[in-house]
Amino acid sequence: MKKQIKWIFILSLTSVLILNFYYIGSIAAMLYYNDYNVRKSNMYHYIDEIEIADPDGDWYPLMNKFYAEGFSRYADEDVELLIMYSYGDFKLGTSTLFDSESPQFNSFYGCYIIKGNKDEYFGCDRYGKILIDRIALVPEYDFKYLVAGDMGLAKEDFFLEYEVVDSRVQNESDYLEMKIRTNSIYHGYEEFNINYVQYGIPYKKCERKDFYPIDIYCKLKIEKVENNTVIVYYIFTPTKELMDSWNGGIYEGLYN
Helix, strand or coil, rough: CCHHHHHHHHHHHHHHHHHHHHHEEEEHHHHHHHHHHHHCCHHHHHHCCCCCCCCCCHHHHHHHECCCCHHHHHHCEEEEEEEEEEEECCCCCHHHHHHCCCCCCCCEEEEEEEECCCCCCCCCCCCCCEEEEHHHHHHHHHHHHHHHHHHHCCCHHHCCCEEEEEEEEEEEEEEEEEEEECCCCCCCCCCCCCHHHHHHCCCCCCCCCCCEEEEEEEEEEEEEECCCCCEEEEECCCHHHHHHHCCCCCCCCCCC
């Protein structure tokens, strides 16, 4: 009996270690990589002042950072972009970001910090009015090159369409609610991808085509701050109830 208990304990411990291997590895890797990207961007002072509440549900414990050096060329404008983002927490060794049955499937929240290197704000006209088509370039670049593209979606197969559902100005900040049609990140594992270090290994729960089209709901708050810098707080999710319930500390009283 004692021998059986011993083997049950060993098997249970082994299972826990295996299931948490990617999770622990993800956090360890991202702690280093986040610090590296922040130092590379030289945007410490903005990050220290930003507070973003978690949406409902279980989310990855870190707010990751990525300094997107290619965005300036994509936008054809002298700007710098630092992306802060989080996603569904790990379950059974991988993020629920890949789980088509999870409310956190294909969901991200965080903020974009966009610093203009000339005397102007990115995504604004000379009078300070928001240019939605320019602001939309940021998630378009993010999805195309840093999310689905980095997970294996061919650039020629990527698409993104959007419609503005609501647009408001309050306390000198712009608020947008949008519906986006784009590729999902749903796909099966074929070979190792560097993104799997942070997200875990993807898996399939249904026979849908890789990167099949989905509708994504989003809220944005666009705030102009010092040094020609624009901060865009966001949530992107195919779960409308999740978007509706999230204020993130920035929508208080606006969409309730």
